[in-house]
Amino acid sequence: MTKLDIVNSISEQTGIDKEEVYAVVEAFTATVKDSLLNDKEVFLRGFGSFTIKVRKERTGRNIKQNTTIFIPEHKSVVFKPAIAFADAMKEKK
Numbered sequence: 001m002t003k004l005d006i007v008n009s010i011s012e013q014t015g016i017d018k019e020e021v022y023a024v025v026e027a028f029t030a031t032v033k034d035s036l037l038n039d040k041e042v043f044l045r046g047f048g049s050f051t052i053k054v055r056k057e058r059t060g061r062n063i064k065q066n067t068t069i070f071i072p073e074h075k076s077v078v079f080k081p082a083i084a085f086a087d088a089m090k091e092k093k
């Protein structure tokens with residue numbers, strides 16, 4: 001599902017103009033990105049949480065060149081679904 005699909009779906013469900021929905025979706029994603037960039041986690045009750053995980057430095061392999069490479073410590077965004085959402089996905093099988 002793309003951002004445009006989300007905007008169209010919300011517009012159909014609520015009857016709100018697509019341009020207004022698009023602006024809200026853009027503001028939402030900008031707010032989530034800004035929070036994560038400032039090391040603040042985002043919790044959406046009933047949906048899940050976006051957290052920041054620090055990956056330790058390690059060595060890896062470049063398979064094509066058969067060499068060892070150094071991977072520095074870095075941050076990564078992780079999504080963990082809410083329990084109710086995860087359970088609904090399991091039941092969907």
